[in-house]
Amino acid sequence: MRKPTGLERLYVDFDSFFASAEQHLQPGLRGRPVGVIPVDSEHTGLIAVSREAKAQGLKRGTFVRDARRQCPGLVLVTARHEAYVELHRQILDAIETVLPVRAVCSIDEMVCALMPSEWPQGLVIGQRVKDVIAATIGPTLTCSVGLGPNDLLAKIAAEMKKPDGLMALHPDDLPGPLLSLELTDIPGIARGNAARLARAGISNMAALLRLQPKELRQLWGSVEGERMWMGLHGYTVERPETRRRMFGHGRVLPADWRSLNGAYAAARVLLAKASARMRRAGFAAKALALWLTDRNSAGWYGEERFQPTWDDPSLLASLSHLFLHAEREDMRRSRSVHVALHDLVPLSDIEGDLFDHAPEAQLKRRMESLSAIADHFNVRHRKTLLHWGPWVTIPGGYAGAKIAFNRIPDAEDF
Template sequence: MSTQPENKDKPLRWLFLDLNSYFASIEQELRPELRGKPVAVVPVMTNSTCCIAASYEAKAFGVKTGTMVGEAKKLCPEIRLIEAQHQLYVEYHHAIVQAVESCLPVAVVMSIDEMACRLMGSEQNLDKAARLAKNIKQAIRDKVGKTLRCSIGLAPNRFLAKVASDMQKPDGLVVIRSSDLPQILYSLKLDDFPGIGPRMHKRLLLHGIQTVEQLCALPKAHLRKVWEGIVGERFWHWLRGDDLVEPPTQKGTVGHSHILPPELRTIENAYAVAQKLAQKAAMRLRKMNYYAGGLQLWLRFVNERSWSAKTTMVECQDTLTILEALHVLWQQKPAGKPLGVGATLFDLVPAHLHNLSLFEDPKRAKLMQAMDAINIKFGTDKVYFGGIHHVKHAAPTRIAFTSIPDLF
């Protein structure tokens, strides 16, 4: 039995859109003087943090996401550093989704700069799909920003459409047809595939898999063994253009972290910022309609030493209970000058699986509902607990690439 992918044509079921150098591109769109210049977006203006986005002009010097600011300055002395405006990026994200949906419904928002559309009926025709892709590019330029570019991939499944979107940047349009498989993938590296990070790459090498051609030639059972589970089988199907139904996912944690600016690097200010982070996490938890059974606190110190501790809680979603747990953990911290702080809620349980407890206080739940309603209507931080007053502007909205904060 052949282990090679079948060449029988499968329809183009997915269009995947990847916004190019998203944060940096927004800054260049808003500030014409930055266009054509090396730009890096940073969370705070300090050498101890890293770049969270880089323009293509900066990437030409070797600066990329994750490059430390000090190193970025060495690689590109003329680089322009811009402090991130996360709320603005969220606003642009929603405007871009609307622009895309003026051409084609968005089926899945993958992250702040990625989304996927399912192609139906005649949309699966190659010429029609390519026209839709070009229309989407034009809609973004016309309705959101004339300098904003995206790369689009078309393929029989979402996995391969994502791969196609990465094959030509910036402003690319790549089609992967099932009849092109697997040869069209042979020029890629193993870690070009979504889901193959450093650890998985190392495991593949340990199994003697060094090229994409070798990966594509392996039978399904072999890939299941390499991945040590069902993901290996899914990979086998994805490489062959099969459009599998994605299993539902469940959140495991929700949290926030923040690198402290120099003026807040004291124990008192770090504690206030930790309280704010816990309050933000609690509000997200309620919006997700989840309960948390534990809280983890971590501190990073200026001497590069780090510390963390965690505690369990009665399943809750109210801020007061979470702040009480934070206070208990804070008493265990070691001495030192803080550089960063983070708070993460874990052991998450969907509301429909939450076990009611005799220790729950219904008054706290009503208070949280009232505070959330005010903040949603009038803006974040309109109502908050007093312990964070002097740091309320610290730890502003940040974007994890796999989630998009709501606009309040």
């Protein structure tokens, strides 16, 4: 366990990224309250709000009907994920003219490592990062930059000066600047965790920092509590390399799709997108899971297991079997549908028998080859032109290509 003595990390965190991106891409929106929505519907919530909208009290998650009432001048824009991903790539290129990006944490957050010779100039380098983004991308898309001895403290520093801020949390100054923060200002402490801490008598940062590592681990119920203790006290936090466990997609269904047939049509598209991602990453799956949920968040779960498989026809056949089970068990209406390919096996570990001339083996090899050809053709034309069976356009688009906190879609996903 190592305790850095300088500003080893520089964290870049963009302000209201989706909304600011739209203001950057559409100059007519600048200076106006903007809300970004996932689909063009009055029954959805805002996934991002601009600074002008935040100044009027709007928050992410506010329903459209409430947002219109609260902010009559609000401009609603439907999310354009491919535009945000392209902007993200331009931002990475701009930052790397100053220093290398060590890790991409999300679409609008990235962390860089500073060498010991750069520690004394950390704030100067942070300002250079902000300046190059403004010069290369434009002044509308602002970011906050934080510096600290580790990733967590650098991120906290960036959050403390939002929007458009620059701040350092030097090891010699700790814990002083942290004591004024609310527990929920700390990444990883949401309202649920804060309530759990409160039940244990921990209601402020001073009480949290007095805990011992094992105590915080016990309160968290996992090693993440101990890692948080280490991060808050300025130690480096080494995380084991994560191993890919699944490829999956889900979708809340439009009102007129909330039947078993509608869920099946959507699930076919989501599965095809997930299997294409899986093939690009070099994996096969040994299981397919399906979740169907109703408006009360209850629902149905099914799973089918098989030999390592990565071709679309075989996976779609398994999906059909699962929906037959759902129909028999009277799962008639679904508010959302989720599919996941899991129990993954690297393709390099699968030993095929090229001399197996059984009809089933030959058919499987043929379907695998055709799936790879379809992937190549669709990527080349940036559109799903080759597919197996019916193909539908799910309202809201971006099947398999939505930005998630821990996933940035590849260009091939669009």
